[in-house]
Amino acid sequence: MTYSQITGHRSMVLDEQRNAHYSNAIKKLINGQSIVLDLGAGLGIHGLIAARAGAKKVYLVEPKVELSVIVKIAQQNHLTGNIQCIKGSIEEVDLPASVDVIISVFTGNFLLEEDLLPSLFYARDRYLASDGILIPDRAKMELVPVCAPDYFDSRVSCWSNHSQTIEFGLVREYAANTIFYDDHRAMAEGFLAEPAEIFDLDFMTAAKAECRNRINISITRDGSCHGLLGWFQTRLGDTWLSTSPLEPETHWRQAFLPLDPPIAVKSGEVISVQIQRPEFGEWTWTVETGKSRQRHSTFLSEPVSRSRLQKNSDDYKAILDDKGRAAKAILEMLNGEMSTDEISGTICKSYPHLFPGNQHAKRFVLKLIECYT
Amino acid sequence: MVFQPTDRFSVSEEVLSQEVNGETVLLDLDGECYFGLNEVGTRIWQLLQSEQTLSEALNTLSGEYDVSRDQLESDLNELLDKLTKAGLVSLADRL
Numbered sequence: 365m366t367y368s369q370i371t372g373h374r375s376m377v378l379d380e381q382r383n384a385h386y387s388n389a390i391k392k393l394i395n396g397q398s399i400v401l402d403l404g405a406g407l408g409i410h411g412l413i414a415a416r417a418g419a420k421k422v423y424l425v426e427p428k429v430e431l432s433v434i435v436k437i438a439q440q441n442h443l444t445g446n447i448q449c450i451k452g453s454i455e456e457v458d459l460p461a462s463v464d465v466i467i468s469v470f471t472g473n474f475l476l477e478e479d480l481l482p483s484l485f486y487a488r489d490r491y492l493a494s495d496g497i498l499i500p501d502r503a504k505m506e507l508v509p510v511c512a513p514d515y516f517d518s519r520v521s522c523w524s525n526h527s528q529t530i531e532f533g534l535v536r537e538y539a540a541n542t543i544f545y546d547d548h549r550a551m552a553e554g555f556l557a558e559p560a561e562i563f564d565l566d567f568m569t570a571a572k573a574e575c576r577n578r579i580n581i582s583i584t585r586d587g588s589c590h591g592l593l594g595w596f597q598t599r600l601g602d603t604w605l606s607t608s609p610l611e612p613e614t615h616w617r618q619a620f621l622p623l624d625p626p627i628a629v630k631s632g633e634v635i636s637v638q639i640q641r642p643e644f645g646e647w648t649w650t651v652e653t654g655k656s657r658q659r660h661s662t663f664l665s666e667p668v669s670r671s672r673l674q675k676n677s678d679d680y681k682a683i684l685d686d687k688g689r690a691a692k693a694i695l696e697m698l699n700g701e702m703s704t705d706e707i708s709g710t711i712c713k714s715y716p717h718l719f720p721g722n723q724h725a726k727r728f729v730l731k732l733i734e735c736y737t
Numbered sequence: 738m739v740f741q742p743t744d745r746f747s748v749s750e751e752v753l754s755q756e757v758n759g760e761t762v763l764l765d766l767d768g769e770c771y772f773g774l775n776e777v778g779t780r781i782w783q784l785l786q787s788e789q790t791l792s793e794a795l796n797t798l799s800g801e802y803d804v805s806r807d808q809l810e811s812d813l814n815e816l817l818d819k820l821t822k823a824g825l826v827s828l829a830d831r832l
Contacts, residue, residue, distance in 0.1 A: 661753055661764070664753060669758060669760065670760040673762050673771050
């Protein structure tokens with residue numbers, strides 16, 4: 365699913381559990397004087413609800429969805445009078461005024477996935493009035509150790525089985541360091557303890573969306589712990605919306621953080637769980653019992669080459685490769701004087717080893733035109 | 738920092754490492770920083786984890802690389818200095 369695909373918003377627009385909570389909070393908190401920002405509006409459902417609730421003005425800011433679609437939806441709902449649709453990320457646009465309310469759905473799976481919260485904090489600091497409010501304004505992350513042999517087998521230990529006599533055992537380590545976002549409601553039967561809160565984030569005051577916390581969890585039944593199951597809940601007005609597997613389903617997925625090998629635990633035992641996730645960084649989870657300690661990290665879920673790391677370094681002095689030089693030449697030709705066909709033909713002749721035919725060159729040219737014109 | 742031939746080093750528990758194509762990427766979980774090691778640096782990192790003394794590591798590297806001992810010693814000290822300052826390794830003991 366990509367946010368630029370119109371129908372990709374289906375799961376969110378039709379998430380009745382989510383939208384009912386948002387709608388209730390919007391109707392309680394917005395009045396006829398409210399200036400509202402719907403941040404990352406998508407197809408505009410929450411901003412339109414705010415407009416219908418009587419907001420004085422609603423800004424719908426959305427970077428991915430084609431603006432004309434949102435405008436037409438507003439027109440179809442007879443809600444154009446007090447609405448302004450703005451295309452772009454909040455960091456790219458300039459709103460003409462401060463706002464009283466910021467509505468957002470910048471909570472990713474397990475709260476921090478997708479790293480959208482930093483943009484909410486940016487919007488808060490730049491546009492929210494001193495007595496303004498956020499919807500939602502707070503979130504908590506929760507997790508529980510689980511016995512989940514079937515899922516573990518299907519995603520992690522399966523790699524130890526050969527396929528058509530070909531061994532793939534080394535992939536198991538990557539799998540054991542991957543977080544699996546899925547509908548994990550079936551894991552509710554495998555809870556080995558009471559769910560515990562591991563992180564509490566106040567959106568009104570937080571400077572960063574990062575988690576680094578350790579908690580102790582008391583095991584409530586004997587079993588094999590195949591991993592940790594995590595989710596979040598968020599506060600909208602005076603009610604909480606939870607993405608727990610024990611609560612009504614939402615479009616959010618729970619997160620399964622594997623432990624490999626699984627750990628045998630006993631009722632009454634206390635285990636220590638640490639979760640760490642810096643902004644835009646890797647998830648790391650560590651579980652300690654009286655007998656063992658395991659650490660896993662998404663850093664180890666995919667191979668990371670030194671050259672890729674170097675390229676992200678602040679002191680890296682980059683040099684264009686052939687493809688980069690071709691891109692530079694194309695960008696310099698985008699001066700309104702040459703057609704796409706002419707540019708493609710020129711590039712194809714200059715870089716025959718990169719573009720075996722005009723069609724290959726044209727695809728490359730069109731990508732640059734899409735991005736930079 | 739000046740190291741002695743009998744120095745041993747221990748790798749911080751807060752460091753994750755992965756080797757790809759003979760080179761290594763380190764993630765320091767405390768500082769949330771990444772470090773890259775080339776092939777020689779990767780070999781030095783492996784030797785650090787085997788708890789050899791500085792002198793033993795230098796002897797091992799001299800047997801494996803067709804480079805002067807002085808150059809290897811300089812490279813080794815330079816890398817150890819960087820890793821120590823970054824908190825990725827620390828002196829285990831000094832006799």
